[in-house]
Amino acid sequence: MPTGVKRSSYHHGSLREALLDGARTLLTERGSQGFSLNELARRVGVSSAAPYRHFVDRDALLAELADQGYLGLRAALEETERPATTPADRIRRMGVAYLRFAADNPAVFGIMFQHRPDHEKARPLAFQPLVDVVGQAQQTGDLPDHVPPGVVARTIWATVHGLATLQLSRGFVGLGLEDSTENLVDQALTLLLRSPRPADRDRPGGPGRPGPAGSR
């Protein structure tokens, strides 16, 4: 019997969930590099071979954690709908939620965006809410509509994702560019969204596209 937690019955009962839960905390303690399946098993109180009854691989367990991460991220993004305001403001809230999610679950976030082929299914789920609201923002004129919504959403996503990863890797500290999560997102998106800033000079009235010329 391993040195971890003792239990009365031979079978654990809900080992799979216990492993996933324990993995989350172990992952935040040790990072995705130092994460060890043996140590996880020890902590949960089972032998080091037991996890293999539930996951074919160490990587399979981490992949499942990543999948759950995508669900959590999507939930966090969708939750910004509650205080329903303008599309532009909701995009800001989404950006902040994205950075917060990354800061709160750094290791899971890292695993989510590692090169593994299976994520190509789960990722669109988390991405969809942003595409939706970008479409709305284009209709209200908060975002240029001479570009397909997917392209605009992709750019916003890249910006926010870049802020998140750079913040996680302490990317801004040596440069005097540290800032609060809200400021990071606000100042970045202000450059992208042509929205209510006081210096709101150029409403791209109607170059080629008709759109919001008088609709406002």
Add this chain to the structure above:
Amino acid sequence: MPTGVKRSSYHHGSLREALLDGARTLLTERGSQGFSLNELARRVGVSSAAPYRHFVDRDALLAELADQGYLGLRAALEETERPATTPADRIRRMGVAYLRFAADNPAVFGIMFQHRPDHEKARPLAFQPLVDVVGQAQQTGDLPDHVPPGVVARTIWATVHGLATLQLSRGFVGLGLEDSTENLVDQALTLLLRSPRPADRDRPGGPGRPGPAGSR
């Protein structure tokens, strides 16, 4: 003697460089996760303890690779100065160079932006060229100047960095958002740089503020 390459003399002669070179190729083959110091030593034709005469740690070797990566990235960014054009165009070129560097050295790029405290010294080196050209772009009116240059540069960096990491992790494939490196950068920066229409990107309207409505 290990099974790798045979050599005549007892001493290798230039083991340190051989290790760094071999590490780069092994890293691209196996990824930063599957990278093994033992396998590296085997390939270079040296015992598994030999690397410790030159690097205190496995991590120390990788950190050195990251430092060299920062130098290479900075060089790649500075090289965009040669075909000297407008600041806005140079920012575009820098973005493309950034994505290319990441695509050509995926594993090293990954190591460069992992949470290690020592990178906080090397990173500003690679970042500086962008800050410089952003300042120029603000003077020519290609970028808004009511925001400190560092903030604008930080935003552009985040956008480009996000594009790079998402491209590396195949972030766009499930979404029908794949695109060429040039298009990724161009379409993203077009939303940030208030430079003219997508069409006339060769001859950006020149100095002065690009008048919003009439500059077309």
Add this chain to the structure above:
DNA sequence: GGGTCGATGTTAGAGTCGTCAACATGCCCA
């Protein structure tokens, strides 16, 4: 109720990895 069978545990072990201590080699220089 008794028997069996599959899911879920355990133990033991192979093979790899990172790292260290002790020893070997040979170039450089007094």
Add this chain to the structure above:
DNA sequence: TGGGCATGTTGACGACTCTAACATCGACCC
């Protein structure tokens, strides 16, 4: 000429991932 120091090797330890063979036990069938 010979000693010392940088740079190799050998051998070993502990930890890791993963597999094979065996143990336990609840569910289901008669």
